[in-house]
Amino acid sequence: MCADRSECWRTQSEPGARADGPSTGCASKPSATAAAVRPSPSRCAFPRLGKEISVGANQTLLEALEAASVDMIFDCRRGECGLCALPILSFEGELDHRDVFFSAAEKAGNTKLCTCVSRVYGASITLDTADR
Numbered sequence: 001m002c003a004d005r006s007e008c009w010r011t012q013s014e015p016g017a018r019a020d021g022p023s024t025g026c027a028s029k030p031s032a033t034a035a036a037v038r039p040s041p042s043r044c045a046f047p048r049l050g051k052e053i054s055v056g057a058n059q060t061l062l063e064a065l066e067a068a069s070v071d072m073i074f075d076c077r078r079g080e081c082g083l084c085a086l087p088i089l090s091f092e093g094e095l096d097h098r099d100v101f102f103s104a105a106e107k108a109g110n111t112k113l114c115t116c117v118s119r120v121y122g123a124s125i126t127l128d129t130a131d132r
């Protein structure tokens, strides 16, 4: 079990080691492909803000946004409340949705991402910040 999301990324990157369920802070199992890939740095662009940030392998997207002084709305930091979700404009790679806020169909649609627990595996993602 991990105390916070950063700890999850650092200690539970192996598929079998990842926890499941909101009480652990690791909301859902990663997809088979994403699970086979260790967390890696990625780029995240915010056209509305004119910003592009790097998300470290041991950092959540929400943490990277906070470090970049993007005024985020959040609460649980465990993928439960959905307050940190941002609209996805585009992405390269595979999205790893780990929240329990969105339904399976919503996750499959890849239109929003909970920044506290989910991330992209691969090169980059572009997100909107209309309400930030």
Ligand code: FES
Pocket (backbone or CB within 6 Å): 073, 074, 075, 076, 077, 078, 079, 080, 081, 082, 083, 084, 085, 099, 101, 114, 115, 116, 117
């Ligand atoms: S802060 Fe609650 S889902 Fe991200």
